[in-house]
Amino acid sequence: MKLDRKFVSFYYDSMDEFPDYEIDPKKTMLLLIDLQNEFCSLEGREAKYFKETGVWDQWEPYFNRLHNTTIPNSKKLLDFFRENNLPVSFGRIACLREDGEDRSPVQKSEGWNGILLPVDSWAAQMVDELEPRKNEIVVNKTTDSVTTGTNYLHLLRNMGITTVVVGGIVTDQCVASTIRGLADEGLQVITCEDACAAADIELHDWELKIMNVIYTYVVSTDEAIDLVKKEL
Template identity: 70%
Template sequence: MKRDRKYLSFYYETTEEFPDISLDPKKTALCIVDLQNEFVLRDFGEALAFKKAGEWERWIPFHDRLDDIVIPNNKKLLDFFRENNMTVSFGRIACQREDGEDRSPVQKSEGWNNMLIHTDSFAAQMVEPLTPEKNEIVVNKTTDSVTTGTNYLQLLRFMGIETVVVTGIVTDQCVASTVRGLADEGLKVICVEDACASGSQELHDAELKIMNIIYCDVLSTNETIQLIKKYLD
């Protein structure tokens, strides 16, 4: 199977053909990571903090990508999974205690990863076009990876899931950690390149190149949907 050579790293840049990707739609889950009000909205949460700090201008391309590409493609994937009765799951940063004492040390530290988002808060909710529906799994995490410190892997095993389609933000942190966690547990992973975003396009592209083929297959939204359609009854 051909791959987008943009996302081939040093290790695979001389490889021309790769094995075809196979999957069972009944054993495939969508995992949407951290597309929450806190991080996506332009008039709330982190965006307000960036504006107050005088850093908003450099974050505009990130939010443009979210609004114009990432959120629409996640909605497209979400609708497709729902229409075909496939498993849908969400991973979100959210703590159980209002004081945040149940957060991991990294989320209590100073700097970029320091955040306190309670499960019941508006900030914790998935952005409105991606609101979870009944029977869809929502995993609360206080770490980067959806697989670390949660029961997500156990739930996937109980449901017989073998392949996970991962989307969300940010590519080089929570998305990448989740992809690696899933891969290390023996699951097949597809990371949807135009349904993810990093703070910069450079970081996004670099992380996808690092992960591709080794930890996941990097595909576009349309490629992912067409692949699944091949295996639908």
């Protein structure tokens, strides 16, 4: 298959085509990561904090991308998987105790990593457009990666999943660590670049370029849908 050269790194400069994935739609899972009210909503604590502290101008492009590109494309993926009765999953940051004592040490730390999202809170829920339905898997985590400290990989093995299509936030943190975890387990990973976002577009582009080919194939949402659709 051909890949967008924008996301092809130095390591693969000499390659024009890359081996096709062998995709079985029934063994292909959608995974949407951390597209939660806390991180996406303009009413969430993060957005309010950025406005109150005078850095909104710096963060506004990220929120614009979320609402104009990332969430609509994630919804497009979700609709496709649902319409074709293909398996869907969500990874989200959520602790089981209201005091957050079950969180990993990194999420108990002060500053940027300090996150307290009780599982039943509004902040912890996926945004309305991506609300999970019955029989769709929701994995709660207090780490970056959906594969670390959860039973997600166990669930994938139980279901015979061989390919995971990924979208979510943020590209260079939770998305990237999840992709690496999936790839290390031998899963084929398809990353939809326009269904992901990072705080800064350069971070987004560079992280995808670093991961492309070795851990995942980086494609657009439409290309990912086409890859699965042609095997239906």
